[in-house]
Amino acid sequence: MAPRPDEDVFNQSPPFADVNLFTSDIALGEAVAREGAAWARRELDAFGALAGSATALDLGRLANEHPPRLRNFDPQGRRIDRVEFHPAYHDVMAISAAQGLHCSSFEHLLTGERAKAGVHVARCAGSYMGAQMEPGHCCPITMTHAAVATLRHQPGLARQWLPKILVRDYDPSPRPAEAKRAVTFGMGMTERQGGTDVRANTTSAEPIDGGGPGKAYRITGHKWFLSAPMSDAFLVLAQAKGGLSCFLVPRLRPDGALNGLRLLRLKDKLGNRSNASSEVEFDGAEGVLVGEDGRGIATIIDMVTFTRLDCAISSAGLMRQALARAVHHAWYRSVFQKRLIDQPLMAQVLADMALDAEAATALAFRLARAFDGGDDASEAAYRRLMTPVTKYWLCKTAPALVGEAMECMGGNGYVEEGGFPLLYREVPVNAIWEGSGNVMCLDVLRVIEKEPEAVERVVSELEDASRGEARLESAVEAVRALLSECARDQRAARSLVEQLAVLAGGTLLLRHAPQAVSDAFLATRLAGRWHSTYGAGSIRSDTGAILARAAPSLC
Numbered sequence: 001m002a003p004r005p006d007e008d009v010f011n012q013s014p015p016f017a018d019v020n021l022f023t024s025d026i027a028l029g030e031a032v033a034r035e036g037a038a039w040a041r042r043e044l045d046a047f048g049a050l051a052g053s054a055t056a057l058d059l060g061r062l063a064n065e066h067p068p069r070l071r072n073f074d075p076q077g078r079r080i081d082r083v084e085f086h087p088a089y090h091d092v093m094a095i096s097a098a099q100g101l102h103c104s105s106f107e108h109l110l111t112g113e114r115a116k117a118g119v120h121v122a123r124c125a126g127s128y129m130g131a132q133m134e135p136g137h138c139c140p141i142t143m144t145h146a147a148v149a150t151l152r153h154q155p156g157l158a159r160q161w162l163p164k165i166l167v168r169d170y171d172p173s174p175r176p177a178e179a180k181r182a183v184t185f186g187m188g189m190t191e192r193q194g195g196t197d198v199r200a201n202t203t204s205a206e207p208i209d210g211g212g213p214g215k216a217y218r219i220t221g222h223k224w225f226l227s228a229p230m231s232d233a234f235l236v237l238a239q240a241k242g243g244l245s246c247f248l249v250p251r252l253r254p255d256g257a258l259n260g261l262r263l264l265r266l267k268d269k270l271g272n273r274s275n276a277s278s279e280v281e282f283d284g285a286e287g288v289l290v291g292e293d294g295r296g297i298a299t300i301i302d303m304v305t306f307t308r309l310d311c312a313i314s315s316a317g318l319m320r321q322a323l324a325r326a327v328h329h330a331w332y333r334s335v336f337q338k339r340l341i342d343q344p345l346m347a348q349v350l351a352d353m354a355l356d357a358e359a360a361t362a363l364a365f366r367l368a369r370a371f372d373g374g375d376d377a378s379e380a381a382y383r384r385l386m387t388p389v390t391k392y393w394l395c396k397t398a399p400a401l402v403g404e405a406m407e408c409m410g411g412n413g414y415v416e417e418g419g420f421p422l423l424y425r426e427v428p429v430n431a432i433w434e435g436s437g438n439v440m441c442l443d444v445l446r447v448i449e450k451e452p453e454a455v456e457r458v459v460s461e462l463e464d465a466s467r468g469e470a471r472l473e474s475a476v477e478a479v480r481a482l483l484s485e486c487a488r489d490q491r492a493a494r495s496l497v498e499q500l501a502v503l504a505g506g507t508l509l510l511r512h513a514p515q516a517v518s519d520a521f522l523a524t525r526l527a528g529r530w531h532s533t534y535g536a537g538s539i540r541s542d543t544g545a546i547l548a549r550a551a552p553s554l555c
């Protein structure tokens with residue numbers, strides 16, 4: 001008798017679905033509580049169940065299998081420049097918007113109250129899980145959230161736009177912002193001739209009626225990358241009389257006509273498939289100057305700083321997702337009569353990855369707390385120095401970890417329907433956009449030169465946290481030596497940034513993680529030779545204890 005199909009399938013792991021992304025992630029729950037958002041636990045628990053549900057993960061799959069398409073014309077030949085998305089994309093956007101991932105940390109601005117302590121940490125916890133549900137849509141969610149920081153430079157514009165940003169709703173209808181209850185924002189900086197070097201921008205802005213902050217201009221030029229082109233408005237850099245300036249450019253005019261924004265084509269990208277990224281031309285688009293004429297970089301940098309935080313958060317989330325899937329697979333899959341998780345060499349590889357994933361989570365949420373820190377000098381210094389450091393290290397570590405985790409899945413890891421190819425294609429983009437690796441390092445050098453007191457404050461605090469732990473103490477010495485070296489030679493910057501990240505991660509794990517985790521991290525990342533591939537370090541650690549902590553709830 002032929003076997004029934006289901007009986008024929010054995011020694012395969014059960015589907016990775018219906019995992020509560022919050023309660024199954026011990027390191028996340030602890031980080032959220034210690035960094036000031038314990039009050040959000042119940043809400044995050046509910047969101048974790050939703051974001052990790054089979055339904056939501058399937059929406060993520062669909063949104064990527066059916067990428068957006070550009071439609072420039074209607075059937076009669078009229079220009080419409082619309083992007084069509086699969087309904088699943090709108091569904092994941094609506095899920096994240098209902099959770100307030102685009103606005104929750106700024107909601108107090110509408111009431112004029114003080115921000116509740118931990119609002120950024122709570123929002124970041126949601127974003128960390130939202131990225132695991134579907135990473136591509138995090139781009140417009142992040143940009144909408146971050147735009148608030150720049151809009152605050154122009155109180156009149158803030159009054160006009162914030163009530164439609166700070167609402168836990170999503171309205172993708174192609175109507176002018178004036179007619180909508182909720183809006184999203186994009187960002188236009190990168191041009192063909194320069195992305196990092198935005199001073200090379202050639203897009204120009206002419207005042208319509210005298211010009212000045214809050215006044216109207218006509219924008220003419222192009223952008224080589226403009227993600228989420230269906231956003232309701234964009235913060236755009238263009239050359240005005242005083243130099244590079246920041247403008248708010250709505251996509252549609254109040255009467256619903258296109259605002260001179262022509263979508264030329266969508267990028268055919270390695271990953272990030274659910275998210276549309278376009279090339280655009282501005283043909284006399286009307287925009288309003290945000291902040292001072294000629295102060296465009298200083299104005300938009302507040303937005304960029306928040307998107308850098310989100311790159312770090314998203315990278316930590318994707319590392320967690322890859323690790324959880326790999327541990328889950330190894331838990332159920334047997335090879336040579338023994339479960340993979342019990343094979344010493346596999347346990348070593350998985351445990352080694354778990355160390356980076358946990359350090360990434362700890363660093364990401366420590367940084368999020370600094371964003372809750374307001375004017376506090378220590379938190380401001382941490383924010384300034386450790387935003388580029390954390391973005392650098394997490395975004396650089398994530399692709400290697402996701403690649404290794406994919407290999408732990410064997411052939412299933414390489415097959416689209418298992419979900420790993422989506423993660424693998426997505427993960428490198430966080431290192432590229434919002435300031436690539438070298439740009440993060442150059443930013444750290446800028447802090448060293450312009451704000452040495454901020455550097456000293458952070459390093460002194462790391463020094464205090466290291467006292468009594470020889471491996472951390474020698475890492476502090478290495479950081480101090482690299483700080484001097486960087487002053488003479490910028491080529492040392494990557495070493496410095498990596499050393500700072502690992503030192504900060506090590507101090508957090510020493511204080512807050514179980515000894516099995518912190519000991520193994522310090523032994524393999526700070527003492528002796530740095531391992532070159534996962535599992536290759538001289539790890540003599542309690543891999544069982546590390547993996548018991550890292551395992552998702554299905555195991």
Ligand SMILES: Cc1cc2nc3c(=O)[nH]c(=O)nc-3n(C[C@H](O)[C@H](O)[C@H](O)COP(=O)(O)OP(=O)(O)OC[C@H]3O[C@@H](n4cnc5c(N)ncnc54)[C@H](O)[C@@H]3O)c2cc1C
Pocket residue numbers: 186187188189190193194195196197225226227228269272277429432433434435436437438439442
């Ligand atoms: C999927 C995707 C979506 C995007 N969406 C947007 C968007 O919505 N809006 C937007 O404005 N941009 C967007 N970008 C553009 C992105 O921000 C830029 O690609 C990025 O900032 C790098 O700029 P660039 O491509 O011009 O590369 P370049 O600036 O030419 O940099 C190339 C390389 O040189 C390095 N480098 C630069 N300067 C130095 C230096 N002084 N010393 C050493 N190394 C250096 C960089 O680190 C990088 O590795 C998007 C990009 C991608 C891939």
